[in-house]
Amino acid sequence: MQSTSILVFVLFVLGSTIEARSTSKLNLHSKRAANGTGKNPLTNLVLANKQPIPKHTYAVWDESGMVCILAKFEAHLTITYDTRNGPQQLTERIPIDGTKAKGRCDYLLDEKPVLDVSWIGGFTLRIIFEKKIGDSKWGVNSMDLVYNTADSLFRGSINGGKKVARSEGRTMAMFTTPMDKSYLCPTPPVINLYESKSGKPSVVVRFSNVHFQAFQIELGKFSPASRCSQVSFGSGVAAPLYVSFEQDDSVPVVVGTLTVIVSILVIVGYAVYKSWVFKQVDYDNMI
Incomplete structure (x- = not known):
């Protein structure tokens, strides 16, 4: 027992x-x-606890809920596509509401921060950032627009399908910013994007009220701003295609030269006319 x-x-x-x-x-x-x-x-x-961000701002968070990219901007796009009647253009504006943002932080040395902003119609604007000049500055590495010409927005489109338009490297130099600053520009110059397969200019992007930062963000807020040095005139209007980034002084010079030549000819002509009239009058009086 x-x-x-x-x-x-x-x-x-x-x-x-x-x-x-x-x-x-x-x-x-x-x-x-x-x-x-x-x-x-x-x-x-x-993530249960994401850092809060400013209103109407696109953001990317890392795995711990810390903000690694902040972007605030408006943009108008002019997209050229093919139809049976020749090239046509679609003007598209990134909506304030209804957009979705996602991206990637710079976890590894070979990965650059990426921000994707997508909206209805199959559009995605991708901005890739990078460190520059010995990590003392940062900027935009490239910019892509993904769109689908098979969508009903592209009326009469032929050979419809997914397209990718990409920026040129020299264009992105204007975004270069000190590492501890954010980039701020009310109306930066227009940006031309080129179709990835054909290399033809296909998209013009006009930004306004731009505020970017992709590194050293503290408390989920923009650092003190470094303002852009170049500002274009006009805001919120789609730019014409094939806009040149460099100012062309040849037209003002030609117009000025022609104005001076015409003015000289008018003065010389008037002097000759007055001289002839006076001589004619004096001769009649002598008779």
């Missing part, structure tokens, strides 16, 4: 120990999942 009691007691103790260990492991797994440190790669996609 005593042996049976001892056996029951030993089995009870062993059962309690196994249950306690199982409960402990389950609680530990739950804590790791809640903290995002488990092996499931999707746990970090839903």
Whole structure:
């Protein structure tokens, strides 16, 4: 009888120990999942505590909920596409509401920060940032627009399908900014994008009220701004295609030269006319 009691007691103790260990492991797994440190790669996609950002601002957060990219801007696009009647243009404005932003932070040395802004119609504007000049400055590496000419917005389009238009490197130099600053520009120069396959100019982007920052963001807010040196005139109007980035002084010079020549000819002509009239009058008086 005593042996049976001892056996029951030993089995009870062993059962309690196994249950306690199982409960402990389950609680530990739950804590790791809640903290995002488990092996499931999707746990970090839903962040409970994201840093707040300024209103009407696009943002990208890292795995810990810290902001790594901030962007605030308006943009009008002029897209040229082919129809049976020749090239046509579509003017598109990035809507204030209804846009979605996602991206990537600079986790690894070979990865650049990326911001994707997408909206209805199959449009995605991608901005890729980078560090420059020994990491003392940052800027925009490139800019792409993804669109689909098979969408109903592109009336009469032929050979419809997904298109990618990309910027040229020299265009992006205007975004170069000191590392501890944000980039601010009310109306930067227009940006031409070129179709990736044919190389033809296909998209003109006109930004306004631009505010960018892709590095050293603190408390989810823009750092003190470095204002742009070049400002174009006009805002919120789609620019004509093939706009030149460099100012052409030949037209003003030609117009000025022609004005001077015409003025000289008028003065000389008037002097000759007056001289002839006066001589004619004097000759009549002599008669």
